[in-house]
Amino acid sequence: MNTFGRNFAVTTFGESHGPAVGVVIDGCPAQLALSTADIQPLLDRRRPGTSDLTTARNETDTVEILSGVFEGMTTGSPIALLVRNRDMHSGDYAAIKEKFRPGHADFTYQEKYGIRDYRGGGRSSGRETVGRVAAGAVALKYLSGFGIAVTGRIISVHGKTTTREIEQEILAVKNAGDSVGGIAEIVASGCPVGLGDPVSGKLDAALAGAMMGIGAVKGVEIGDGFAVAGRFGSENNDQMTKTGFASNHAGGILGGISSGKDIVVRIAVKPTPSIAKTQKTRDIHGNVVDINVGGRHDPCIVPRIIPVAEAMLALVIVDAVLEQKKYR
Amino acid sequence: MNTFGRNFAVTTFGESHGPAVGVVIDGCPAQLALSTADIQPLLDRRRPGTSDLTTARNETDTVEILSGVFEGMTTGSPIALLVRNRDMHSGDYAAIKEKFRPGHADFTYQEKYGIRDYRGGGRSSGRETVGRVAAGAVALKYLSGFGIAVTGRIISVHGKTTTREIEQEILAVKNAGDSVGGIAEIVASGCPVGLGDPVSGKLDAALAGAMMGIGAVKGVEIGDGFAVAGRFGSENNDQMTKTGFASNHAGGILGGISSGKDIVVRIAVKPTPSIAKTQKTRDIHGNVVDINVGGRHDPCIVPRIIPVAEAMLALVIVDAVLEQKKYR
């Protein structure tokens, strides 16, 4: 179950400290002009090691196209994209080899599989998203031909909302050996009416699944989201005028189908579970032990989650665009 | 795209004012004792016409088992469940046959399909959930054999939290020809560790998709949800003790896999879009018109959404339980 999408089907592979991470895209239409130059910029935006605010792990994340592109054009065949891992300090993890890091998937993976690649979280690492982002970049290239664009931004970090406050907060938290959460918003503009399928292929359902499937995300809202719980219907309905909808409380989706307005999604991002402070946990033998999570970590994952969330939104939309073409 | 789940695959069919609504369950294990007595009670909980707080449409929603059960036991074959529609006042909809009701899927369905069963919303009606609830009841019966139970409750309606306040608010809103939203919480207890699959089969992703796929839901939270955005990692991580996790901020899911703690989901439910107050909208010819949505409607859908959300949570969990068995 490592595949997203049924039309533009994206299968990621790879572990944080294995030889490589990557992705296979099955279903990208033929005759799309595509080169690594279309993919690398989005990868660079999620790349670690670019500022004091992110983990010190230094990866160039250079992508290679292994298949599906011929003379600069997609052929309709699967597009395999590969990124070799380079700056792996697997030794950092020896101390916690047998300990379950609180807030991480160590315990659940160990219980589920009876084995666990403990180096940097293995498959559960955020590094897996390299594949999603690479695929998302291809999706964005394809969507741009339809006039569809996706943008993300930080709404708040620990309640702070200005760039300056947010940077200060993250640095302070980093110095304290702690981490902090926040909220991000992703918007898709230019979507036609009609994307999404009743009943189990609703666009908002697909978006919620895609967003909640990003590690660290604990909440998803479409349009006005939780605010609707305090509204009257007369306030919340988007009335229609000659030129379209007079408002967009619905976040661009009605009955699971895009309305033509901007598609607006917000996600709640938890504080990175890897913190330097001492915590209580268990080891694989059942003993309660202290743990100090070493290695190199992001004090706040919100900035680096933006390109991932953009990629996921793009993947959901491209899938719906292709699905919709079946009925035209 | 009217099928949920890949192991316990549930396909609903039927429109609000068509001959029947129903569901086919493909993948229910054999040798489960099953009769309509296992299904009817949950259907009765979502049934309309049971109090002043709900729509006056009066349906008995009597379920018939068409297949898959032999001498009181499931056989492993598809279980088809049928509920005939009875109390249909299709005439109520003549006045709005050509108008797009604000907040409803009328406009998006019309644009997507070029045709629309306008009677009560057709396929986009909440009546479609009869099939989901019937299937959910079968899932709950199966899950009960594993000690898994699901319960839902209203958290708030328009900010009100006590039963008395909520009932008063709903009646007041009804009398005002308006509607109101709220928040519900659904909890699954007794789940084993290990349900859910990385990367695209994460349990929280599946839950978010299932919940957002219920009409009127605009937000989904797992565990502490949006509150995590204001937390430090040291506050938010669930530390482990000898007996397990010391807290459950994560809502029972880590890395997309169940941790053994209660699975906790909250949903934001928008005010019912059908209101008596006059609204502005468009008709299918492009004219701006006034609309007064007649018919019989719920002033607040939160109470009746609870059994639907319980059913969806059960469907997600049963699917994960079957998936997990493959790797044992």
Add this chain to the structure above:
Amino acid sequence: MNTFGRNFAVTTFGESHGPAVGVVIDGCPAQLALSTADIQPLLDRRRPGTSDLTTARNETDTVEILSGVFEGMTTGSPIALLVRNRDMHSGDYAAIKEKFRPGHADFTYQEKYGIRDYRGGGRSSGRETVGRVAAGAVALKYLSGFGIAVTGRIISVHGKTTTREIEQEILAVKNAGDSVGGIAEIVASGCPVGLGDPVSGKLDAALAGAMMGIGAVKGVEIGDGFAVAGRFGSENNDQMTKTGFASNHAGGILGGISSGKDIVVRIAVKPTPSIAKTQKTRDIHGNVVDINVGGRHDPCIVPRIIPVAEAMLALVIVDAVLEQKKYR
């Protein structure tokens, strides 16, 4: 796993002697004119009791449309089709309740599920194909709009090839309390170039799976089939001329993709396993016993398999037609 197809997804349900058989079609495009008159004729062709050559079971097989059609047009919603079972002589099966009929699925179902609806084979009965044929009729209606037609014919029965020989052979076999096999051919004409998808969605692979999935089919050929094993490449390649392919050894499919020529499929049909002659078998307790299969059976299933095979070919093609539209 009772669903065929990913775009025009067809889920059948029902047992030979249960209350009903039926099907849900998910993915039929909107705005197709559809009524029971489009479906009943194909059902009538597979219906039992129409001549001395078939089983004496007498079913009218009257189909009811439960959903997905509004004012005579499909709406894009799931189309549920229902056929009630009527002429069920379940008592006929009491004598073989505990015995595994040779050549039938009794033994494998019992071992797989630990329970078995023994009345007429339950789910493994040919009666399940009512749902497939009903769905196939809808597919054929849709395909007719593209100029695609499907026809089937008997090639041989027990080596006999003329209608007169075949009828005589079947009656002789019936009188002898035995049964007999044969070969049928199904052809789709009017298919455009480009249907089918590499690598796992090849049209010939889908056809082979669909045909082999019909009970009693033990062999499938595309185009010249097994004859190619005795050919040179220079004989077998279809060369091209100004107007297209000069021959059609390939049966209309190259590299898994339709070539524009007729799609030609042949199937080998085994003799009906239900025969009056005494056979050796086991019962569910492990004893070796004699068995005489009573009930009402077809001495040769080839004639009645034709509409089923036509339906399956139509379902495969309609799925490919919709898939192909995604890339246009």
Add this chain to the structure above:
Amino acid sequence: MNTFGRNFAVTTFGESHGPAVGVVIDGCPAQLALSTADIQPLLDRRRPGTSDLTTARNETDTVEILSGVFEGMTTGSPIALLVRNRDMHSGDYAAIKEKFRPGHADFTYQEKYGIRDYRGGGRSSGRETVGRVAAGAVALKYLSGFGIAVTGRIISVHGKTTTREIEQEILAVKNAGDSVGGIAEIVASGCPVGLGDPVSGKLDAALAGAMMGIGAVKGVEIGDGFAVAGRFGSENNDQMTKTGFASNHAGGILGGISSGKDIVVRIAVKPTPSIAKTQKTRDIHGNVVDINVGGRHDPCIVPRIIPVAEAMLALVIVDAVLEQKKYR
């Protein structure tokens, strides 16, 4: 649509003359001991350049494990396997860049996608099967733990049946600039009763689809296959004795479910379409032209198709084994 299987899901990628071919396996259970030594031998059996009877293309086909294995054991994460292409004479294809090779997929790919990697057939090349064979080797390793084994053999080539006759025939055909077809048989032994799912997941249907999905295969038989068309039921039914079935006409499958007997599949393989003899065809501009297919080709693909067919049989069975575990 480049993914086989729903539980042990295998997605291949890569073109004949691109940088690499490979595969991602999603769903391989954890804790399987696995190294390249388990995979390389089956790849070596399908490798070109090993005798006078095969193409002269010389590839070492050395496989690299990119993910999913940690300290010699599978982790439950996707297993990505990569084989770099090395001996590519893309120049060989310049002469036929614009011509559709008869019997190949050139024409159908060009029409479907509007673009075509003409070098060695690109994606439609037999080289794509490197990924399938690598995945099949992993499946075989897993199945060996259940006592399941798969073996294939040549039945005939151009009617010849002894090894000596076959080798002489292939060499003669090669010298004549032609090619020749044949028949192969693949058998799985040790399968438990109960594999396969009614109605659309029948084991024989899956096998037929998998086999027909191998390039060059034009016919598939299970058990006695086409011979059943000339049988009486009393001859063809496998009667049961104390120790099991007295015969295996059914080829180990009843009602789509494995019976515990050997699973027997035969395939008809067409003559390799690439021949040196002059043929008539069209070019992409619509002109009728002569073509002499240069490059390096197999005069008979039957020997090299055996490991591919073994791999496909293994993939079908492993998928059914995992599916079956859900219901235990």
